[in-house]
Amino acid sequence: MIGFFGGSFDPVHFGHLKNAQQIKSELNLSELFLMPCREPVHKSKLTFLTEQRLQMLQMAIQDFPELSLDTREINRKSESYSVDSLKEIVLELPEEVICLIIGMDSFNQLSSWRDYQKFHQYCHLIVLARPGEINEQNYAGFTLTQNSKDLPSKSAGLVYFAKTELHDICSSDIRGILFEASQEGKIHPQQSLDELIPKRIINYLQKL
DSSP: OEEEEEEOOTTOOHHHHHHHHHHHHHHTOSEEEEEEOSSOSSSOOOSSOHHHHHHHHHHHHHHOTTOEEOOTTTTSSSOOOHHHHHHHHHHHOTTSOEEEEEEHHHHTTGGGSTTGGGGGGTOEEEEEOOTTOOOOSOOTTOEEOSOGGGGGGSSSOEEEEOOSOOOOOOHHHHHHHHTTOOOOOSSOTTSOSTTTSOHHHHHHHHTO
8 A cells, every 4th residue: 555645845844744754654654745836727827937847846855855846736737626636546556546635625625626426436545634624525426435444455445634743834834934035824934944844954045
């Protein structure tokens, strides 16, 4: 059973990396791939260039070698749709159980994703919630399970809400620090980045 954790990673941070590390352990995944999109459909324009986001991810997995990188979406020359990636993955790995890992915010917007009604045919859905986030979505064709051990026994179609305690960090807060934006984020603009992103990425950002 393998997982794919999609996102814009604008920029990648310890919230992404440590949450991915923990969900891999919780689900006993053989591999977990970070899968950056090229042009997110449901977000405004990205701050960092495609090449910069990819370089930062490549640096990040040097510090988190248990994670891998899947570049299929960022290599596309068009908008990223998860359903297209799921179809490709299932064709490439027909014997593998696939878990698509998303945040609660994305799960609550799932009905706006292209062909979301078909997702349950291709994968299990793993939902990560930050403290205080509430499920406002129906299960979109998936069947709820409370037990992660149910996941390997079916090829697709289950939704599981992760029990892992998540690291509550947002890329927008980090951008606020980097660009001294005035915003109502949890993180003060003068706060150090040392506990938020890997040191090698801090060094990279300082050179941009």
